[in-house]
Amino acid sequence: MSRALGPFxxxxxxxxxxxxxxxxDVLVTLAxxxxxxxxxxxxxGAEPNQLRAIAPGVLWVAxxxxxxxxxxxxxxxxxxxxxxxxxxxxxxxxxxxVVAKISAHWIATGLPLVVVAPGLALLFDVEQGALGVxxxxxxxxxxxxxxxxxxxxxxxxxxxGGGMLLALLVLPLxxxxxxxxxxxxxxxxxxxxxQAHLLLLGGGLLATLALAPLACAAALRIxxx
Amino acid sequence: MLYxxxxxxxKGDRPLFRGLSLRVAPGDLLRVAGPNGYGKTSLLRILCGLxxxxxxxxxxxxxxxxxxRESYHRSxxxxxxxxxxxxxLSPLENLRFACSSGxxxxxxxxxxxxxxRIGLAQQLDLPARVLSQGQRRRVGLARLFLEADRKLWIxxxxxxxxxxxxxxxxxxxxSEHCAAGGMVVLTTHQDxxxxxxxTVLDLAEVAC
Numbered sequence: 195m196s197r198a199l200g201p202f203x204x205x206x207x208x209x210x211x212x213x214x215x216x217x218x219d220v221l222v223t224l225a226x227x228x229x230x231x232x233x234x235x236x237x238x239g240a241e242p243n244q245l246r247a248i249a250p251g252v253l254w255v256a257x258x259x260x261x262x263x264x265x266x267x268x269x270x271x272x273x274x275x276x277x278x279x280x281x282x283x284x285x286x287x288x289x290x291x292v293v294a295k296i297s298a299h300w301i302a303t304g305l306p307l308v309v310v311a312p313g314l315a316l317l318f319d320v321e322q323g324a325l326g327v328x329x330x331x332x333x334x335x336x337x338x339x340x341x342x343x344x345x346x347x348x349x350x351x352x353x354x355g356g357g358m359l360l361a362l363l364v365l366p367l368x369x370x371x372x373x374x375x376x377x378x379x380x381x382x383x384x385x386x387x388x389q390a391h392l393l394l395l396g397g398g399l400l401a402t403l404a405l406a407p408l409a410c411a412a413a414l415r416i417x418x419x
Numbered sequence: 420m421l422y423x424x425x426x427x428x429x430k431g432d433r434p435l436f437r438g439l440s441l442r443v444a445p446g447d448l449l450r451v452a453g454p455n456g457y458g459k460t461s462l463l464r465i466l467c468g469l470x471x472x473x474x475x476x477x478x479x480x481x482x483x484x485x486x487x488r489e490s491y492h493r494s495x496x497x498x499x500x501x502x503x504x505x506x507x508l509s510p511l512e513n514l515r516f517a518c519s520s521g522x523x524x525x526x527x528x529x530x531x532x533x534x535x536r537i538g539l540a541q542q543l544d545l546p547a548r549v550l551s552q553g554q555r556r557r558v559g560l561a562r563l564f565l566e567a568d569r570k571l572w573i574x575x576x577x578x579x580x581x582x583x584x585x586x587x588x589x590x591x592x593x594s595e596h597c598a599a600g601g602m603v604v605l606t607t608h609q610d611x612x613x614x615x616x617x618t619v620l621d622l623a624e625v626a627c
Contacts, residue, residue: 200519200522201519201520201521201522204516204519204520205520208505208508208512208516208520211508211512212505212507212508215507215508216507271505272505274501275501275502275503275504275505275506276499276500276501276502276503276504277503277505279469279497279499279501279503280497280503280517280520280521281520282469283467283468283469283492283495283497283521284492284520284521284522285488285489285490285492285493285521285522286520286521286522291520418469419469419470419471
């Protein structure tokens, strides 16, 4: 176990360090999220009831788009400079460092969204109790987006126009996450309780955590061949 | 011992070579020769397990490499065309990561010694993007000083962009590795001053 932990920590640590050194990229993703969310009140008007109603959906769609914006970076640099080949040649299971890379990616791009989301939700006058549900749904949902997106990023690695293809490939897969994520807040507000939605998101997270890295590893092997 | 039997390689629609067999025993240094486009790099990638051959099989200690990938890759060190350097990290950080991600214990001092020995004493903490081609090459090669316990070294054009002194140091390192029971497979267009002449495998002979 401790032997496997070494490479996992090495990849996680390196990718977090790289995210820190290239923090402009990370900030662009976050800024995109904030700007997209802030555009909606201008578009649909400042009627408080309407804003309250669309808030969960707007925040979730914006989170989904900004996740998409950063996905192509997940493996591209390592693919170009040969690091990916070296990682595939390590004796450790491929899944291990794939999970480390996705975790680092989520910490750098997904976690900031979860942190700023409640602040943005206040702009839409979302009530206090629902803020917790929103944060929880994003905390459970954005890792699913990162995991599913990683499979798409691995499949489109090195292709011309890969960015566009990536969007077409993964956006349909994001739909269930969007439905249950935004639905959780709506369910809380309507008094039904968000438990069912959040449990489904949690289950979805566990399932993708178990399956997506396997698919991702297989796709990466094909990509370097 | 590395043994490849009846390998064939097809790139796109074009067959590159067919019926290639080779055997590398402890102490052997095999030089893969052939003009550009004859599949030297493809062969090395197949030998590593990065690419699949069209047909044929590769055995490491009499076990097919895809059946026991882990122990094969534990004994293998492959340095390809791309130097596996991240521009935002220093040579030291890159080298440390290359070792630790492979599951090897990393000793900070040993890493520094390896980089100093290969001639990067001044560049230890600079970001890799300011290094020259030859210096980038050297960071990858520094791993050779650290991972002598990996028996099989597969090196794709290790001498490219290196100056004369570095080539001499590298050839002596390779010879030492072979003398200690290691195995080296490499491609090069240069005549390197090896103490003992390497076995040559000419891909032009098995080309389709």
